[in-house]
Amino acid sequence: MSRGKYLGEFEQLVLLAVARLDDGAYGMSIRREIEARSGRHVAIGAVYATLERLLDKRYVRARKGDTSPERDGRARKFFALTASGADQLEEARGLQERMWAGLELRHGEGKA
């Protein structure tokens, strides 16, 4: 696996949010999902910048959605996980698990 293929932390979060939201994944819902689960402020711009990168890598695909008056007449853009995006997430998870396997951190010890 080349260096460029590693998922960044925020990229993983966005991909996971897209996967969780299924059909309802658009910028703001992704932002809300991550904010709700991580408890930290997430800028909508960061979400879109990341989605743009993921689109370039073809881990997600996008389609234009509906417009509505609440949106000032601007269309939504929905995102969905691609097969390679799903693979990438699995890969990242497997890597994490392999790294964690058999490891236990004992807090407050071993620092002396």
Place this chain on the structure above:
Amino acid sequence: MSPARDVKKSPRFARWLLRRSLPIDNRDEIIGDLEEEYGKHVRPERGALGGRWWYWRQAVSSLPWLVGRDVVRDIHFGVRSLRKQPGFTLAAVVTLALGIGANTAIFSIVHAVLLRPLPYQDPGRLVHIFEFDRGQSAQREASWPEYLDWRELNHTFDEIAGYDGGSRTLTGIDGAERVPVAQVTGNFFRTLGVNPYLGRTFEDGEDGGDAARLVVLTYESWQRRFGADESIVGTALALNGVPYTVVGVLPADYEFSLRGTAELYLPLQVSSAQLERRYQHWLDLIGRVREDVSMEEAQADLSRLASLTAADVGDWHAGVSEIVVPLRDEMVVGVRPALLVLLAAVGVVLLVTCANVAGLMLARSAMRARELGIRAALGAGRRRLLQQLLTESLLLAGLGGAVGLVMGSWGLTALVAAIPERQRFALPHVRDLSLDATMIGVAFGMTVLTGLLVGVAPAWRAAGGNLQGILRDGGRSSTGRWRGARPALVGAEVMLAVVLVAGAGVLGKSLVRLLNVTAGVRSERRPDDEGESNGGLPDRGAAVRVSPRFSRPHKVAAWSRGSGDRQPATAHRERQFRVVHGGRRTARRRRNQPRGQHPHGEQGLFSRPRRAAADRSRDRCPRRHQYAPGGARQPDAGGELLPGSRAARSEDRVLVLRRPARLGDRRCRRRRTSRGA
């Protein structure tokens, strides 16, 4: 858009900001998302104020993610397109580098000389004080009794200090050497606010009629002559064969550019005649104005003292007033106009550079019209194209600026090296001038400025024209509105170039004169008034003492007054002095010529020597012999200053300043030979 009016509106300015600055490919989704979220959830949940806060926070924290991405893309694209046309890029970068480099170098000098604070404590309060004689419209130094009066009776100065130049023979292991010195009053360093690096400076009472035999070294002299010996304080030096005790060393950044070349500082020695004579003007003065006092008040105070003096000593002092000028003005009086003209000239060079590169870019953008048309057709807005093109020109200017900074730093080194040493030391901050933060800042500012100047017209032309039309025509026609831009640019360029060339002719001459002002006398071997060997001259009393100040013409008058102590100044007001340079009279003038009019001094930078035709025909070559008073022929004293032959014949005192033989003298030799034949 009308439906959106129904919901409670989001902060208008934040929305406008987003609309203006978000990249086009995400703009609609992001604003739409924000509007929806704000109207549906945030505002109902958090209230009007909380909602607005939320919206603003989202907007502000989102921008860096997206705007920066555009800039990075533009830079990538710019680099690619510049690399595709290496010829154009090289030409533009070199041109810009020359313009920016020249400006950076000259501005560094201007900054150092005219803008940077002098290296003293609170330099804005330091002034130079001199007398001005309205009757003769001449300025002159103070006398010792006047100095004491002013120091005593003024209400506006913290300190007034005096200094005078000179030189001494320093006898050491390497033999005897003539070194320039400055004699200063005890409060001199206190007035400047300079603390010694080692030991102490002088104190009140160490100057005067019986000055203490003490010496303070400059840092440079301490390093060079005494190997930075820390234990130097307390040891003795032999000056003119008399032991002087070293009491201190000045800090490395100390300079007093009116006495820039002095290596040693001695307490001011005042002769018994000078102690008494109110009409003997020889002492240069500086003062530190009190903190709450303006220049005008200080001036008025000294004028009051002048009138007191006039009332005291009578008629001959009437019409004399005391003048106060800021110290820096006195230091740079000779070079300010030259520097400003030079700065203006390189400014014009920069404009020509910009016009040049803008012309190149215009030509290039005409070639790129099709590319831009396609991008516009694919949905790139005008603003987006403008931003892209400006990024490219800034990139170009950035490259030019980087190369220019290197060139400017070389240029600066070369320029400083080209200034004769005496001049270099006479200007504040110039002697150790090199690349510094100011210079980098100036280069950066100039880079951005040229980037914009160079880029705006072509970018506006490219992005502002009829892009669809270009596409339709296959990019063959240029847009009508900007067809006139290039001829205008070329016209402006030619105009500026003519101004520059014409100016350069005038300026070059002045500059050469500025760089070649020499003392015209070899001061290291001249006879001195302190009683050592008089260099084989017949009559030491007749040998004229010329201080390094001789190159400052108004000081010639000062000298002549100083040595003509037989009568008050007014008595020989009408007498004339001739200054003969290299055996050739360059001017015949009344003494006390006002500054700024001397033929070859720094003061008269833009003036030409006026020579009578008769003068030109005579004295073309240095004479082999000079005449001492009494008419006895004396052998050539090797470029020393001698009283001229006229002195023997009339009351007038004539200075004959001989220069050592130079290249051009060969012609004279040949003529002499032929005459002999």
